[in-house]
Structures are given as C-alpha cells and as structure tokens.
Amino acid sequence: MLSGDPLLSGQIDLAVVLIVLLKVVAVFAFLLVATMLMIWFERKVVSDFQNRVGPNTAGPFGILQTLADGIKFFFKEDLIPDRAERRVCILAPLLTVVPAFLLFTIVPFGGDFSNGHDGSVELFGHTTYLQLADPAIGILFALAMSSIAVYGVMLAGWSSGSKYPLLGSVRASAQMVSYEAALGLSVCAVVLTTGTLSTHGIVMAQAGSGWGGFIPHWNLIATGFVPFVVFLLASQAELNRPPFDLVEAEQELVGSYHTEYSSIRFALFFVAEFMNSVTMAAIIVTLFLGGPAGPALLGPGWLWGIIWFLLKMTAFLFLFVWVRSTLPRVRYDQLMDLGWKVLIPLSLGWLLLLATFWVARDQQWNGFVTVALGAVVGLTGYGLLKGAIATSKARRLEGVVD
C-alpha cells in the first residue's frame, strides 16, 4: 500500500511510517466510532419515524446504547451448534468484518480541495493525503472488498449446519452477486467520466468551483443522474438493507445466516452491516458528490474537507434510514427482476451512451446526429429487451398451462 501512495515513494523514514500508523489508527477509530454512532442514529431516527422514543437511557440521548450492547454481547454465552463446521463457523464473522474495515481505507475523508488545492496536507514535514491509501486500482479495491463480504455471509449460512441459515445464505449470495453487476456498471460510468480509478483522482475531478461558479462539478451531474440512482439502489441491495433485506427476512428465515450465532460473533455481523452502511455512504459521496471537496468558508481548508465529507455522509445515512422506515420489503422475484431486468440493462445502456458522447467529443462528430443516433439505438435496445421479457413470460405461462 505504501507503493500505492505516490507521495510516499522515494526514501521512507520514521516520519513516513509514523504518518501511516497514525492514519491507520485514525481511520480505525473513526470507523468504529462512526459505526457506533450509526447504530444509535438509525435506532433513534427510526423511532422518530415510528412515533417512538428510541434508546434514551445509556448516556445523553442514549448515545452510549451501542457501547452497552457491545459489552453485554461479550459476556453472553458463545454457542456453536454440534453439526456446524467449526472452523468455517468461527471464520465467517471475521470474513464479513475485515472487508468492512478494509473498504474504508481508500476513502478520502478530508483534505483541502478548495481554491484549486490538490487535497494534500502537511504532516511532520511530509505532504500526504487524508486517506489511508490511494492505490492506482482505487475503486476496484472497493468492489473487490464488497465481493469478499459475500463469502462471510455465504459461509456463515453454510457452516451453521442448519436449514434456515443455508437458505438465507443462498439468497444472500444470489442477491449480492446480481447487484454487484449493476453496482460495477454504474461505477464504470464514473470512471469513464473522470478518467481515473484512484479515489483521490475521482474527488479531484469533482473539485473546483464548478459550472457557472455555483453548481458543483459533481459526477452526480456529470454522469447524468442515472448511474447515481442505480448505484444508490444497488448499494442498498448490496448492504442487505430494507427494502432489500430478504437475507434477514425474519418472517421467512428466522434470522437467516446469523440464526445459529450468539454472543460477540453475532454482534460482529451487525457491526459489519452497519460499518458497510457507513462505508457505502462514504463511497457514494466520493464517487458522485465530490467527497471532501467543497468551499472553505473560514479557518483552515483541511478542516472544511472533513466537515463537508461528514455532512454529505450524514445526509446519505439519513436517506438510508428514511428508506428503511418507509418502504416494505420487496418480494424475492421482484428483487431479482429489479436487478436483472431494470438496473443492469439501464446502467449498461447508460454506460454505452456516455461512452458514445465521450468518443463523439474527441472525434468532433456532429452533436445532433450523435444524440439522435444514441436515442434511436437506446430505444431499440429498450424495445428488444421488453420484447424478450414479454416473450419469455408468455413461454413460461404456456408451460404452466401445458
């Protein structure tokens, strides 16, 4: 990872190691505290949506409730079922938590991006970015980590030696794999627009005063909203959050993959889930809303980077909770329909359109003809897809009749 940070190449002395260590500790602590607060925030906001009070006893406004729950979990009896695959059973919660931690390493959480600065800060006489690592593969690392998280869920269900967890984990892997495609395709749109995989580069491309001086230069607008919407929907499915929480559909699957878990192993799944919520909000902010980029109003610029980042992230976390408290859970076939028949074709088509426009701009093609042709091709594709779905549905119904 050191080699991934171009500003750290060259001679590495004690200060560099210290900076890396400091950043590791800072990111680790931030993520833990953010997760703790997110659980509290979610419980509190959902209660408000439902005219309840929510946690209010541990600490001011019940803010220490998560801490109390965590301490309680440590003292609970840890059970492993007789028929469980012991080693995998113990490994599985860790497999969900570790990627959740690693995912945050590539997120730029601060830095001075105002007035044309490049987001670097001075630490112990070295210039560095306020992110743990800035590897060249950048956002691919995030996709890889979120894929690995599927293994934790899948192995947990499989190794429990029990029916419902197995069903839940099969659901989970099917859901996560199918939404990963839509997720990846909408990330492709961002990568295409900014021309870089590095998260720092993506943020840099969105910094600056923007169009007309006040509309920010965000990928949200530059990629034309559609990838953002697709990413938002797919991320909710990827996180197994309502309305896509079929993995944990209590009415059908008890607790699904964590049914047989208890004590702190059980808690680890939830820590990972909420940590992924926080991280996914951070990644959405990085990809589409310019991450820490924003104007510095007064005081040091690097502080404003952190403030903007936290503000945007909190807004998305609130959105997640809002969605959760509003929408009912979708049916499993609806989930798969939305993933395969809507989100993937939509993001794929949009990616092709975006690519066409970029090529057209480079090759100086006629703008009107490009738009018209793009629309025609897009509509034809939409029609063909519709036809294919209708045909397959008709065939299926025929089969039922026979």
Next chain:
Amino acid sequence: MGYLGGFLVSLRQIGRKQRVTTQYPKEKAPKPIRVHGRHVLNRYEDGMEKCIGCELCAGVCPAKCIFVRGADNPIDDPVSPGERFGYIYEINYLRCIHCDLCVEACPTEAITETKMFEFSFTNRADAIYTKTELVVDDDGMPQKMPWEDWREGEDLPTSAWMRATSPSGSAAFEGVVGWSGELGYGIRAPEAAQEIKDSVTTPLDMIDEHGHGHEDHAPGTAEHVSPGHEDHADDERGGDL
C-alpha cells in the same frame, strides 16, 4: 408524487411530539380498577384475620401455587374469630397466574388482590410469600417488599373486584353490600358499576334493567338509559377512590 409519496408520509412523522410508547419504568399506564395483582390476606376491623384455613383457595387454584394448612385457634389468644385459622399460608408467585379464582372461592373475603403486579425477585425464597408478607399491616394496607414497585393508589382498592360483583350472581343484588368490614376501612362501599361505553356492542338486556332497585346505587346504566337520573347519579357512585 406517485412512487415517492410514501416518503413524505413517513417524513412528516419526524419531530412530532406524539409518542405511542410510555416511558415505562418512570411512568406507567393507568391500571383498570379491577386489575389482578399481588394478593393480600385481609383482617377484620378489630384486627382478627379473616382466613379460616379452609383451603378452598388452594383447592381451586389451577396453578397449584397456594399452600394452606389450618389449625384450631388458641383459646386464650385467637387469631381469627371462630374455630380455625390459617396456620400456614403460602403463595408461590413463580407459579401464580393471577386468575383470581382464589378470591372467588374464599368464603370470608380473606384473600383479595391489590393492583400491583410489578415485582421481580432474585431468588426462589423471595418468590414464595408467606403469611408474614401477605397479611395486611395494622392500617389495613398491604405490606411492601423491597423488590416490589408500588405506585400511588395501587394499594387502596384491594378488594375492588370482589365488591363489584353481586354475591348471588343476580343483577338485582348489584350494589347491595354482602361483605364484611376490613381493617382500616370498615365496611367498604360497593364499587361503581362499569360504565357502558358502547351501546351498540352491549347486549340490550344489560342496558334496559333500570327500575329494579338500581336508582339507589346509581349504576352507570341509569345515566345512559333514563335522562331523569342524571342529577343524582354522579354523587352516589364510587364510594371509595
């Protein structure tokens, strides 16, 4: 708004002060006056115990949580008026389901229930209440154990359910005193009849029963059926509390 209209519906709930929940340990929802709670063993006005050790409560108890043994009263220092008294009286609250059958079975109104059901013990010995804990104190009030959560008024209407029922089961006797006095209270006034809240769901023969001696004791029905009784209906109902 189409698909997104639901989001506004949920968002409008944010910040509203109305709450569907109560802050339970701090505040409690009001209890019905005839709720079944922890038992007490009552005493007569002169301090004698009402229990005669007949074991009817133990016999009727579906959870088999009551253990009673009677004994002959000592001649020089009788515990209860009459021949026998409850020598041992134990209720195991790990088993009691608060069905109040013991209260119905008791021939001397010795056992009744308070309104307090919030008690949690940390060992089995505490869960078994003996006569020491169950008999009312010298003021006629239930004894309060440290692990019980008594609130204002929960120890007052200890025999409300019994006094609300006509002893013979006939509606004509409703409100007629058919019970003995209690230590600290004397002969308690009858409980007010329960108000008929919904004339649609209440059977007609229950509403239309005024004129059978009911004017004297002002059951809630009289208010609803005959407007002429409204002027003196309020001051006669609810002798205590």
